[in-house]
Amino acid sequence: MTALRATPAGNWQSAADIPWTLARVLAEGALHPVFQPIVRLADGAVTAHECLMRGPAGTPLQMPDAMFAAARTEGLLIELEIACVRAGILAWSRQAMKGKLFVNISGAALVEALTRHDVTDLLRVLRGIRVSPESLVFELTEHDRVADMPALLAAVARLRACGVQIALDDFGDGCSSLRLWTEVKPNIVKIDKFFARDIGDHGEKVQMLDALLRLAASLGTSVIVEGIETDVELRVIRDLGVAYGQGYFFGRPAPLVVRAIDADARRELDSTEIAVLPEVGRAVHSDFRVERMLMRAPAVSPDTSHQTVAVMFQADESLHSIAIVEDGAPVGMLNRERFFDQYAKPYFKELYGRKPCTLFAHMSPLTLDRYTGIETLTQVLTSEDQRYLTEGFIITEGGKYLGVSTGEQLVRAVTEIRIEAARHANPLTFLPGNIPISQHIARLLASGNDFVACYGDLNHFKPFNDYYGYWQGDEMIRLVASVFVAHCDARRDFVGHVGGDDFVVVFQSQDWATRCADIIDDFNAKARSLFDAEALKRGGIEAEDRDGMMRFFGFTTLSIGAVRVRGGQYTQPEQVASAAALAKHKAKLETRGLYLEEAA
Structure with a gap:
């Protein structure tokens, strides 16, 4: 029988014909709680559920975004939030579920609720x-600036006093989240799903999440990462040390709570394989500024005589150059060596000793602000004007003179920074360099898992490079990199570039031997395309050997030395690297180019 209701005009109509408003939803108690599991990543235990709310099924207000939009329009936002908390706790109690229940509420609604009703x-x-208060976690969903922080802190204190915990929701998605973390001091912080999404492909997200974990540890805060939807995301997040996870990979929101995760999620958590963490394209020492090369040195005015400048240079043998400054701004530069080349000439002292020093000075010197970064310095180093390499340059702040530096210091600084950058990511192949390779091996050793470390090296690469030039040599190196990457499982196998034609691959794939054989065959076939027609016809090239003698070299080929590493066999990455390098030397003696060094 269809229910009838009286309209304000006194007419009767079917309830199905009455439009759904938020006021009607609240009046009829038409909220439907659903629950999503929160999982402890160490053992896969379901330790909590978050309560999410749905409106009447099949109506425009079924989904939460629509409900909350209607609540804002109707001025019932606080009432809706309080009703959601009440409905969620009641539904939870009916299922007699153990663990904790997370309920969402804004700071404003929490303050209002505790104003209307005492704890x-x-x-x-x-x-x-x-329902015990210790099983409740109030999850603050505030994303805008909190209007009354003292009132919120007082409300939080009252809840904590009776055992209720506080969580901060969607950290990283709100303008005031860090402030809330600092002032509210939540028991738990839930990291926004943005950081989980495709984290296996984004080194920046890995670094950011790692930084948030360190911050949480220093503040004694537990962390839950939301939005885990794939096995790759779960593996990376777990290996970063995150304690708890939530997302579709563990279960979608449903009316009934779950007591255990499904087989796919369990299988992934039980796996002992570690994630291959993506590398971030980092600019090592990107905070480097030219002020680090600053040398305090005296300056002179444009009317200073050559004789006075000579006395200054003679009094301080370490003085490389002297700036000429007018009204605080540099206008010229006197280099020690160039100055004395002129000063030592016959009759210079008599003719020019009392003349202004600007007469033979460099009046358009290189001037760099103290905050100039490494990229600009690199451009300077490769510019057409190379006089600064011997004369040095001037460092300023806001156009005012600070000091000087030398071309030698500039070359050294840029070189050291580029070398350090190459240790993190090879500039030719963009593959991880020595430091990430060592870090990955260290993680594998700490896990106690078995793995296979391989060292790849080219045969007859130097003659090829000498014969065709370094441009073609670079093409050969890039070819090696692409072949290694193409035949490895990005989720399990780590490919690194030590430098030159040396590559390291760390396999967790069980079929590593087949992959290595395919890598060798694929590279050896493709490498021939880099030889010219004459070399292809002859089967190689004539080039100098390491002793400077001309001899014939066959096509460039690849050798891979492999060492099977058992759990507990080594303690340091350097030990693994040494064993793999030794296996590589033996592989170069093998006809097929692959050698396995078994543990003793």
């Missing part, structure tokens, strides 16, 4: 439905 009222209701 004792909350405790009385909880006792009536047999």
Whole structure:
């Protein structure tokens, strides 16, 4: 029988014909709680659920975004939030679920709820439905600036006093999240799903999440990462040391709580393989500034005589150059060596000793602000004007003179920074360099898992490079890199570039031997395309050997030395690298180019 209701005009109509408003949803108690599991990543235990809310099924207000939009329009936002908390706790109690229940509420709604009802009222209701306050976590969903922070902190303190915990929701997705973390001091912080999405492909997200974990550890805060949807995301997040996870990979929101995760999620958590963490394209020492090369040195005015400058240079043998400054700004530069080349000439002292020093000075010197970064310095180093290499340059701040530096210091600084950058990512292939390779091996050793470390090296590469030039040599190196990457499982196998034609691959794939054989065959076939027609016809090239003698070399080929590493066999990455390098030397003696060094 269809229910009938009276309209404001006194007419009767079917309830199905009455439009759904937020006021109607609240009046009829038409909220439907659903629950999503929160999982402890160490053992896969379901330790909590988050309560999410749905409106009447099949209506425009079924999904939460639509409900909350309607609540804002109707001025019922606080009432909706309080009703959601009440409905969620009641539905939870009916299922007699162990663990914790996370309920969402804004700071404003929390303050208002505790203004209308005392904490004792909350405790009385909880006792009536047999829910302990210790099982509740109020998840603050505030994303805008909190209007009344003292009131929120007072409300939080009252809840904590009776055992309720506080969580901060969607950290990283709100303008005031860090402030809330600092002032509210939540028990738990939930990291926004943005950081989980495709984290296996984004080194920046890995670095950011790692930084957030360190911050949480220093503040004594537990961390839950939301939005885990794939096995790759789960593996990376777990290996970073995240304690708890939530997302579709563990379960979608449903009316009934779950007591255990499904087989796919369990299988992934039980796996002992470690994730291959993506590398971030980093600019090592990107905070480098030219002020680090600053040398405090005296300056002179444009009317200073050559004789005075000579006295200054003679009094301080370490003085490389002297700036000429007018009204605080540099206008010229006197280089020690160039100055004395002129000063030592016959009759210079008599003719020019009392003349202004600007007469033979460099009046358009290289001038760099103290905050100039490494990229600009690199451009300077490769510019057409190379006089600064011997004369040095001037460092300023806001156009005012600070000091000087030398071309030698500039070359050294840029070179050291580029070398350090190459240790993290090879500039030719963009593959991870020595430091990431060592870090990955260290993680594998710490896990106690078995793995295979391989060292790849080219045969007859130097003659090829000498014969065809370094441009073609670079093409050969890039070819090696692409072949290694193409035949490895990006989820399990780590490919690194030590430098030159040396590559390291760390396999967790069980079929590593087949992959290595395919890598060798694929490279050896493709490498021939880099030889000219004459070399292809002859089967190689004539080039100098390491002793400077001309001899014939066959096509460039690849050799791979492999060492099977058992759990507990080594303790340091350097030990693994040495064993793999030794295996590589033996592989170069093998006809097929692959050698396995078994553990003793």
